[in-house]
Amino acid sequence: MFGLNKLFKKDNPLEQQIISELAAFKNGVFPLGINADWITNIDVQKSPIEVSLQLPFASNGMASLLSDTLSKRLDKRFDVTMTCILPKQYQYKEIKHIVLVASGKGGVGKSTTAVHIARALQAQGAKVGVLDADIYGPSIPSLFSVLGEKPTTHDNKTLNPIIKDEIKVQSIGFLVSPEDATVWRGPMASQALSQLLNETQWGEIDYLIVDMPPGTGDIQLTMTQKVPASGALIVTTPQDLALLDAQKGIAMFNKVNLPVLGVVENMSHFICTHCGEKSHVFGTRGAEQLAQRHGVPLLAEIPLNAKIREASEHKQTMLAHDTGIFEHYIACAQLLSSMLYYQALSTSTVDIVITDD
Secondary structure (H helix, E strand, O other): OOOHHHHOOOOOHHHHHHHHHHHHOOOOOOOOOOOHHHEEEEEOOOOOEEEEEEEOOOOHHHHHHHHHHHHHHHOOOEEEEEEEOOOOOOOEOOEEEEEEEEOOOOOOOHHHHHHHHHHHHHHOOOOEEEEEOOOOOOOHHHHOOOOOOOOOOOOOOOEOOEEEOOEEEEOHHHOOOOOOOOOOOHHHHHHHHHHHHHOEOOOOEEEEEEEOOOOOOHHHHHHHHHOOOOEEEEEEOOOHHHHHHHHHHHHHHHHOOOOEEEEEEOOOOEEOOOOOOEEOOOOOOHHHHHHHHHOOOEEEEOOOOHHHHHHHHOOOHHHHOOHHHHHHHHHHHHHHHHHHHHHHHHOOOOOOOOOOO
């Protein structure tokens, strides 16, 4: 991956100009521009000119924007292609990044957001897994339309995850009947979650998205103290009550020294299907102010839209075909994966306390 730019012809002014333009291209996903070491090929003899990039994070969807940008700046036609290959630096087993998706309270769309971000990361070229950490109210099987599926095992010791649309999924919902209530005390639920994580054959994946239960209880402490997560994502709605609980979630992660990667505001606004006017049904700028107060980015403002509910209740892939809605999750996934890459460059490890209890 590295040093491939040395293969380019140093005496070719167009190639050098392309490399310079890529280095100068900066936005939230590429805050330092395009590293020349990510360029695997430039073919100026083709029409359109072909440029291939190998990214260390999941942002393949930026290819069209780069094609348009190069075409405008250099007045030539370009075709940029991207692949995603993360550095082989594992946080846990063969998992490169673990991201906890949390909320202070239930009903804010945390699970729906976690699933769509996982799908967006997969659409951007990453290998993705989803762990349902909500032992008492697992919703991941329903959201992936795999209710009734049962994990298999090849050695009677570990479980194979359910694979849906190339995403590896694990949940207590696969092992307990949907009609049964999980009546367990906190330590039992925490132990069950630890077993789900440790005894699942995840294989090599780039991002494990963990759908956390609401609140700040035993399961949250188990995941933050015993799992080397890369960071947490806070999901909230604009209402004051939801923001108060989201504040508690941020405070908890700060206490255990786990980075809060950003805030996602769900049900942020409603766009009228008749006039196109944006209406802030539940309030305005709540998540933005919360993010500013804690010095973290507001990664997405997801609209209140019936298509999200329909996709969640029927078939998740429906939403991927609606680019107007899914693009919110795509943008969030791109920013998230970029942040994790640059965070790993700037800090060696996250300060995680490993305990035996």
